[in-house]
Amino acid sequence: MSKTVRHKTAETPPSRRMPNRAVTPFFEKLAATIDAPVTELNYHSNFELLIAVILSAQATDVSVNIATDQLYPIANTPEAILALGEDGLKNYIKNIGLYNTKAKNVIKTCRDLIDKFDGIVPDNRKDLESLAGVGRKTANVVLNTAFGQPTMAVDTHIFRVGNRTGLATGKTVRIVEDKLVERIPEAYMLDAHHYLILHGRYTCQARTPKCGACPVYMECMFKDKADFATQ
Template sequence: MNAAKRLEIFTRLRDDNPHPVTELEYSSPFELLVAVTLSAQATDVGVNKATRKLFPVANTPEAILALGVDGLKSYIKTIGLYNSKAENIIKACRMLIELHGSEVPETREALEALPGVGRKTANVVLNTAFGQAVMAVDTHIFRVSNRTGIAPGKTVLDVEKKLMRFIPKEFLLDAHHWLILHGRYVCIARKPRCMSCLIEDLCDYRDKTDST
């Protein structure tokens, strides 16, 4: 994979979807933080079903803290790992109130200091809520980066660093969304839909399928 191919890949992805957005539903940086925290090992569809009931009732650190762990669990119990997620979100709400004036911080370090927030979650919030050109690598992006040859790497951090280095700057802000959507709907895990792929002729994957 060379620079010219990468440029063409992201040009096509941008032309096909000029203004990509996350499929998580949110209306504030705090709602996004909660939604992304809940999305670990869960689907965006499942998270959205839960937050559609939760956010009208509680969508601030104070309101969710007032629910308590058990109260929060009642809204998110359909989501995997909901017990630990509820505990982490309650702890994070307390820290946001005490340390950040109830506002979501805009630095990776401060975000990662919150319970339940790792590098990927922090990067999603920084990119989507605050418009920072960072790369949140999930399972879809890891797979697409390795399979296509855009940014092969053995670890998530390795792939993240290569994507930040290889993706042309003009595409960096939206690249996270293009890659995750591509992995979710086209370059799927078991049988990629190569015949429906916008970048099939540019991809380095050797075992291309006739699936559409």
């Protein structure tokens, strides 16, 4: 199978929906193989998490961690980052894609946190999404990771896993999010975001999914999984 064909089939949604009876075993097996269903972003406070997630849009966690590992020892509060200023902040995050726009958003977010929320990261969607650079996905990550709310943040990995496995198929992120929230068993909802993102990052990869080593191979409805299992 050529590289071009692999990319095409890997991104094509499966023709069948995962049966309801397979959903719980799917998450049981992910839970049994993923010991730490947590974010791979480095942070030590809700504010550090918020800024890291804003910076992670269209960037890797690795690149964000490289930047924040240098930034946070110097500035890890809204006041301290405002003191750096936009140009000063850019010096720390210039290894991250779209760093100019992200620097503007982070500065504005820090100002709004101070002026509107007493420097405290909000614990509700409405207030989080009022901050610069914070959309639904970022808000979902913060609500889930910082505040333990059962939200589902759909990134490229989760969008791919949902469609490919048949767990939640849809042409838009919001459709996939709504279907995941509807189908994921309550016992796994809190950690489901991290189970799915880590599975997509390390096993159910875009171009060459590791079907031969996949713990949920039997539950997965990916129509070309047998081809990748023999690679």
